[in-house]
Ligand SMILES: Nc1ncnc2c1ncn2[C@@H]1O[C@H](COP(=O)(O)OP(=O)(O)O)[C@@H](O)[C@H]1O
């Protein structure tokens with residue numbers, strides 16, 4: 001067997017107990033046969049997987065050569081070069097489209113909107129991942145009823161995402177011992193944790209990656225725009241003016257850093273009293289429409305303030321999956337509008 005033949009056979013060898021070949025997993029670095037000895041260099045990420053692969057190769061090829069020299073190439077150097085927003089890196093080549101849900105302000109319903117829009121996309125048959133990038137206030141696990149899950153790794157040393165409601169879900173909350181453990185991280189640490197979530201989670205192939213962003217216009221927003229080609233962002237606002245002020249800053253930031261804006265979602269728009277049917281504009285009205293006109297971005301929808309949206313969310317029962325037909329429609333209509341607005345890869 002010559003070097004080329006050995007390389008071909010090695011690449012076709014399956015990784016023990018996994019449905020993937022060493023070639024698919026890109027674990028073979030170099031292969032050289034000289035004087036009956038096969039020199040094989042592996043690109044395994046951990047010692048465990050190195051030993052597993054080494055054993056599998058020895059079992060299969062020991063009798064074909066006088067000797068086998070199987071070594072491990074030094075750990076793959078992660079690219080630490082941060083991209084530029086005009087020509088971003090792509091840390092998530094497995095995702096066809098990336099949608100960032102953001103706002104200038106906390107508490108406006110970004111996480112609730114992210115979760116329900118992600119599920120609405122999954123309901124249309126898309127494969128969807130949901131990344132909780134709000135490292136200091138990670139709510140996604142509670143909203144998706146995955147808060148009791150703990151982090152674990154698969155055989156390729158990739159983090160296994162949680163799954164529920166048809167989504168693959170990753171949040172720093174999975175890495176903390178209890179849900180009330182605060183993360184006291186400098187933003188540089190938060191940023192590298194998120195990059196790890198993009199690179200080291202077994203997301204599989206995704207049609208959409210939805211990112212629940214932290215509030216504001218800081219490091220994390222900038223990093224996501226530099227490290228990922230964002231297909232579009234969705235900006236969540238409430239109807240009141242202070243919210244609109246903060247949201248304006250988010251809009252301008254995204255425009256500055258060349259992230260396309262799919263549109264605005266006005267959340268907690270109004271309240272209809274269940275007993276009298278009277279409508280109350282609790283937070284005032286019109287911010288969504290005004291912002292939409294002022295910045296020429298579409299208003300994708302208005303979601304009322306409803307007690308059962310809050311209750312369902314707190315209980316990990318997202319309204320788009322388990323709410324009333326009317327509630328499902330709020331989110332599903334926003335997704336249909338969004339898909340009409342953005343240029344996405346089908
Ligand atoms: N349309 C709505 N009606 C009622 N409560 C809502 C609605 N949207 C969000 N909430 C509630 O408001 C609170 C803040 O929402 P959340 O999504 O966590 O905001 P953010 O991620 O922007 O901080 C949560 O308790 C959530 O259940």
Ligand SMILES: [Mg+2]
Pocket residue numbers: 110111112134137139
């Ligand atoms: Mg949140």
